[in-house]
Amino acid sequence: MLYAIAIFAPLFGSVVAGLFGKAIGDRAAQAVTITCMVVASLCGVGAFVQLVYHGTPTGVVSLGTWVEAGSFHASWALRYDTLAAVMVAMVTTVATLIHIYSVGYMEHDENHTIWRFFSYLSLFSFAMLMLVSADNLLQLFFGWEGVGLASYLLIGYWYYRPSAGAAAMKAFIVNRVGDLGFALGIALVFVTFHSIEFNTIFGAVKDHMAATYHVLGGTWPAYEVICILLFIGAMGKSAQIGLHVWLPDAMEGPTPVSALIHAATMVTAGVYLVARCAPLWSQNADAQLLVGVIGGITALTGAILGCVQWDIKRILAYSTMSQIGYMIMGVGVGAYEGGVAHFFTHAFFKAQLFLGSGIIIHALANEQDVRRMGGLRTKMPFAFIAMLVGVLAICGIPGLSGSFSKDAVIYGTLQHGHPILYAIGILTAGITAYYMFRLLFVTFFGAYRGDVDPSDLGIRHPELAGTPAAATAHDDHAHHAPSWLMNVPVAILIVPSVLAGWVMYGGEHSPWARFFAQQFPTVTLPTPPVSELATTFIVLAFVAAGIAVAWSRYASRLALENAVERLRNESVRMPAILSNAFYFDAALDLVFVRASQLLGTLFGRLIDPQIIDGAVRETAFSAQWLGTLVRSLQTGLVRAYAFVLVFGVACFLVYYAVVAGGLH
Numbered sequence: 290m291l292y293a294i295a296i297f298a299p300l301f302g303s304v305v306a307g308l309f310g311k312a313i314g315d316r317a318a319q320a321v322t323i324t325c326m327v328v329a330s331l332c333g334v335g336a337f338v339q340l341v342y343h344g345t346p347t348g349v350v351s352l353g354t355w356v357e358a359g360s361f362h363a364s365w366a367l368r369y370d371t372l373a374a375v376m377v378a379m380v381t382t383v384a385t386l387i388h389i390y391s392v393g394y395m396e397h398d399e400n401h402t403i404w405r406f407f408s409y410l411s412l413f414s415f416a417m418l419m420l421v422s423a424d425n426l427l428q429l430f431f432g433w434e435g436v437g438l439a440s441y442l443l444i445g446y447w448y449y450r451p452s453a454g455a456a457a458m459k460a461f462i463v464n465r466v467g468d469l470g471f472a473l474g475i476a477l478v479f480v481t482f483h484s485i486e487f488n489t490i491f492g493a494v495k496d497h498m499a500a501t502y503h504v505l506g507g508t509w510p511a512y513e514v515i516c517i518l519l520f521i522g523a524m525g526k527s528a529q530i531g532l533h534v535w536l537p538d539a540m541e542g543p544t545p546v547s548a549l550i551h552a553a554t555m556v557t558a559g560v561y562l563v564a565r566c567a568p569l570w571s572q573n574a575d576a577q578l579l580v581g582v583i584g585g586i587t588a589l590t591g592a593i594l595g596c597v598q599w600d601i602k603r604i605l606a607y608s609t610m611s612q613i614g615y616m617i618m619g620v621g622v623g624a625y626e627g628g629v630a631h632f633f634t635h636a637f638f639k640a641q642l643f644l645g646s647g648i649i650i651h652a653l654a655n656e657q658d659v660r661r662m663g664g665l666r667t668k669m670p671f672a673f674i675a676m677l678v679g680v681l682a683i684c685g686i687p688g689l690s691g692s693f694s695k696d697a698v699i700y701g702t703l704q705h706g707h708p709i710l711y712a713i714g715i716l717t718a719g720i721t722a723y724y725m726f727r728l729l730f731v732t733f734f735g736a737y738r739g740d741v742d743p744s745d746l747g748i749r750h751p752e753l754a755g756t757p758a759a760a761t762a763h764d765d766h767a768h769h770a771p772s773w774l775m776n777v778p779v780a781i782l783i784v785p786s787v788l789a790g791w792v793m794y795g796g797e798h799s800p801w802a803r804f805f806a807q808q809f810p811t812v813t814l815p816t817p818p819v820s821e822l823a824t825t826f827i828v829l830a831f832v833a834a835g836i837a838v839a840w841s842r843y844a845s846r847l848a849l850e851n852a853v854e855r856l857r858n859e860s861v862r863m864p865a866i867l868s869n870a871f872y873f874d875a876a877l878d879l880v881f882v883r884a885s886q887l888l889g890t891l892f893g894r895l896i897d898p899q900i901i902d903g904a905v906r907e908t909a910f911s912a913q914w915l916g917t918l919v920r921s922l923q924t925g926l927v928r929a930y931a932f933v934l935v936f937g938v939a940c941f942l943v944y945y946a947v948v949a950g951g952l953h
Contacts, residue, residue, distance in 0.1 A: 292332070299414040301325055302321050306405075319407055323385070326388045330382045352364070363427040366425070386782060390548075391407065417432065420432025430472070441460060443542050467525020471522025477514060477518065494569065516570055520559075523562050526559045527557065533590075540603055544602065553636045559613070560620060579621075583617065584615070585709075589614070591607045592611040595720075595725075596867075608683065609639060615699075618713075628701075634682070634690035634786075635694070637690065638683055638690060642679035664735055664736050676732070678783050685718055704817050706815075719831030722834075724839075736852070747857035
């Protein structure tokens with residue numbers, strides 16, 4: 290009962306706020322949605338505690354039949370097992386804190402439809418809860434599309450901004466590409482297993498090991514095709530390389546939206562899908578390798594691009610891309626516990642980082658460029674502490690949550706026989722430390738640069754040139770000072786950002802490993818040439834190197850004395866390939882957008898008007914001409930009809946007398 294309440298309470302809040310928010314007002318809508326989220330989090334945590342400490346049996350909470358068509362059957366049912374219980378507890382807790390934070394953050398919003406914003410937030414939370422608790426692939430797909438819809442509504446919440454509308458459309462369209470693969474994967478699952486329910490699928494995995502499909506002129510193992518199609522969907526939702534282009538642009542939405550998308554909902558859905566379908570992935574080494582490689586490349590690419598961003602939210606967006614790459618790499622190669630562990634810890638420290646950045650943005654009158662910050666360590670000590678803890682956690686400093694989960698993923702790749710991915714994971718950890726401490730040093734150290742002319746900092750935005758408007762942030766500071774409703778959720782998140790990883794202490798004998806002992810397929814692994822402790826020290830060495838480089842470039846005495854000049858030079862001299870994010874957007878624009886526009890122009894200017902319309906016009910002209918000809922024969926004069934009759938008889942006589950007679 291607690292479990293079902295945890296999942297459906299946010300839906301109730303969303304419906305009430307969405308349908309009646311205009312009538313009851315913003316405050317009442319906020320109260321309803323937050324109350325429902327608090328109830329959901331209490332019930333979600335309660336259901337998790339029951340599973341851990343009271344031995345409540347896992348199973349399925351059936352809600353009724355959804356689809357019944359021939360042999361196809363899909364029920365509304367909530368899956369209650371270790372993976373789902375952890376996800377429900379985590380999502381409800383983080384989402385509740387973000388709801389509370391949003392009250393303070395959106396207080397001065399000029400849209401004046403706060404009830405609508407909170408309705409969307411709760412809808413987003415419900416969709417993710419439905420996704421992680423689904424007992425079949427169709428219900429999971431329902432939640433999958435639900436988070437896609439909610440993300441579109443929230444990213445484009447400031448609809449009067451063209452950039453927000455474009456970002457919302459981009460996120461929606463790119464995800465539809467991935468969703469097509471996911472839908473085809475679900476169809477093939479039904480063709481193979483004659484069911485889409487997880488218990489039936491996982492119970493029959495061994496029975497279809499020899500199944501194959503004929504695709505693209507070749508014969509492929511069924512599990513390989515199914516896993517690749519399902520993973521295409523995961524690539525879209527979890528912003529893996531190639532389908533990641535929507536994620537940085539999604540920062541156009543309000544900061545609480547960014548926190549919810551990145552921390553506990555949409556972008557982690559792909560990780561959950563692979564972990565949930567672990568029995569399928571474990572049967573095909575090629576599919577596992579593909580997923581692991583894509584995750585590793587995504588982790589490294591996101592980290593590199595995070596090094597060249599100046600927008601504080603875009604830096605965090607690329608860090609999310611990189612961290613999700615870690616998770617995908619882990620669950621891809623078979624280190625499911627490690628990948629899910631990083632999913633769990635990342636939710637807390639990434640929510641803390643985004644909400645902490647929101648405090649800064651809010652206080653500086655919506656300034657997001659870190660080049661126009663600086664010196665905030667003394668002006669905003671709480672924000673500095675919150676961001677520092679989040680940065681230490683994401684970098685994997687020993688003792689904080691991220692160190693346990695990230696090291697588990699990295700070491701897991703080596704355990705499963707992927708030394709190259711192991712090396713990529715270590716290198717990415719060092720780069721992560723560099724760009725996250727770069728953010729910290731540029732934002733909080735040195736002198737405040739909000740009153741410096743943007744052009745002196747190398748900022749090329751024409752709308753900012755010559756307008757040191759950030760200086761006016763001091764004038765507005767009293768009006769935008771973060772309220773306790775913003776500070777309290779961030780303060781609460783500091784606790785799990787520091788402590789959540791300790792449940793993973795002990796490796797294979799940790800409480801985390803024991804909790805998931807029956808959840809994922811077990812395999813016997815050879816002893817790696819490098820121990821887990823040695824891996825921790827290697828990772829720490831790379832992290833220390835990244836921090837040292839960031840310190841020398843942005844926080845040393847020489848760097849702080851020449852901060853403006855250094856930032857300007859770095860901005861102006863940025864390699865084009867990095868400032869344009871490896872030209873992914875340009876390539877997709879050329880191959881798909883411009884090609885579609887060209888095809889549309891071809892049809893609009895040639896095929897449609899000249900060929901299709903031309904054929905229609907010629908048909909019309911021919912019918913008109915023929916009608917005119919026939920109409921001209923209808924004179925209404927008897928003598929004309931008699932003449933035609935006599936002429937016709939004469940033609941017959943001539944034919945039979947001359948032509949037919951001549952043949953004989």
